[in-house]
Amino acid sequence: MKRAFNTQMVPLLSVFAAFSFIIMMFNLPLPGGTTGHAVGVGIATIVLGPWASILGISIALIIQAVFFGDGGITTLGANCFNMAIIGSLATYAIYRMIAGRSALTSARRVIAAGVAGYIAINLAALAAAIEFGIQPLLFHDASGAPLYAPYPLRIAIPAMMIGHLTIAGLAEMVVSAGVVAYLQRSEPSLLRRTAPGAEEGSAAAANLRPLWFALAGLLILTPLGILATGSAWGESTPVPTPRGLRALSSFWTAPMPQYAPPFLKSPGFGYLLSAMTGTGLIMLLVSFAGWLIHIRSVRGRPRAG
């Protein structure tokens, strides 16, 4: 805690706790026409890191309980444990796991933030439900009447989880994913703290990723061509070759004629090898062209001084 409290952390934590407090007041429109409130633990963890988020959310909860009478003073410890500690640590673990080393502007980080916020708030709710559920076992008067939370685990857990798996979880997911998407456009540097080793890819590179995935998918599907019966429409239709062109027919002989390299016996494997060779050659050519363009742009750039 002392390490976290450098001079910069004092105003940062204060302002962030105030931000979390205000976020808890936002009505978030959710699918189905209902609204919900987020805790803000997802976005606090992603921007501040888990330890500072624990402190920030705890401070917001203390002010909410003491000044605004919302949450309870004697339950502060449990609330901080559930929402600040479990929420922050779960968000951090899930966000880092899903986001990996992807670029700060990658769509994967938006998904990671949404999923992390959703799961974290539900884990916090589950912890609260367990705390409620064990109370009738621990505290009851002589007549058997529960002194605190009255419901056993079999009622407390579904009662808490239904609301959180649907409304509260969605609210946290919307805020976490929405704010990360907004920061990617406006201030991606704020996402740096919980993204060590993130690729320095530009937005354009990140946008190309789906195309690479699509290309890989098409390559994997190439063997489907072997299963097809007959031949492609128009390819086998005999067309009379003009006399002039017939003279040039021996000028260039394809190394893999009819997608069947002569040195391979299996026509299926020859077909696959042809597809891979063709794709590889195209990628090599495009990469070479890209490299040439890059070299020219670097040489053409005016030098400082």
Place this chain on the structure above:
Amino acid sequence: MQRYIERTIASLVAASERAAISEQVAFSGGALQCVDPRVKVASLFALIVVVAASRRLSVIAALFAIAAVLAVASHVRMRRLAGWVWLPVLFFTGAIAAPAIFLTPGHAIGFGITEQGLRAAAFLIGRAETASTLSALLVLTTPWPWVLKALRIFRCPMIVVAILGMTYRYIFVILQTALEMFEARQSRTVGVLPLAERRRLASSAAGVLLSKSVQMSGEVHQAMRSRGFRGEVHVLQDFRARAADWCWLAGFGLLVAASFWYGR
């Protein structure tokens, strides 16, 4: 769309108004307002703990009655207390407690209601109402900076007290920013926006607020550093207990001890 923005504005304005009224009541010169904040913080926190620990409904009811009397003596309007504390707590805790009347196993007294269920619901609602009233009394009769300063008697680290104080101050700065953003949006909006657009609006507003908050924290840090802040927090003014404060402390001490004894 309009209703969504108005609802958000209403909740932001309500928080702002509540703080302003609390400040006004805190300086109104009632019974609890004259007590040393340290005595109030220690006594009311101790009473809240006693309410939470009590195993007798009669003790909880007696403490609720004493809290109501203290509120009247401290110029806290009953209507305000009912609107801010009693009714919201009754609706929220009541909704949680109501099924327990039927679901708790025990001696049936008719209509599926059990005696143990009734007692469990009464405990839950009674504790929540009494503890909330006591905590509201503390905040309504003591300016927030004094509450924070009084927290030092619980050996709360000074840096935590400073952060709590700054957070409270910046809540209103960010609240004002959020209010202006939503009002500006409201004035530019005609017609109804689809649900997805409303969601985008809410998350963009949160994103803008976050950016502004981080920027503000940087500016505040520079301002603090330029005024010589090196991580140490000092308080200029200390409280001084008078004879009347010692009497209040003795009275509260007796009440806490008696309630704890009877509530075991």
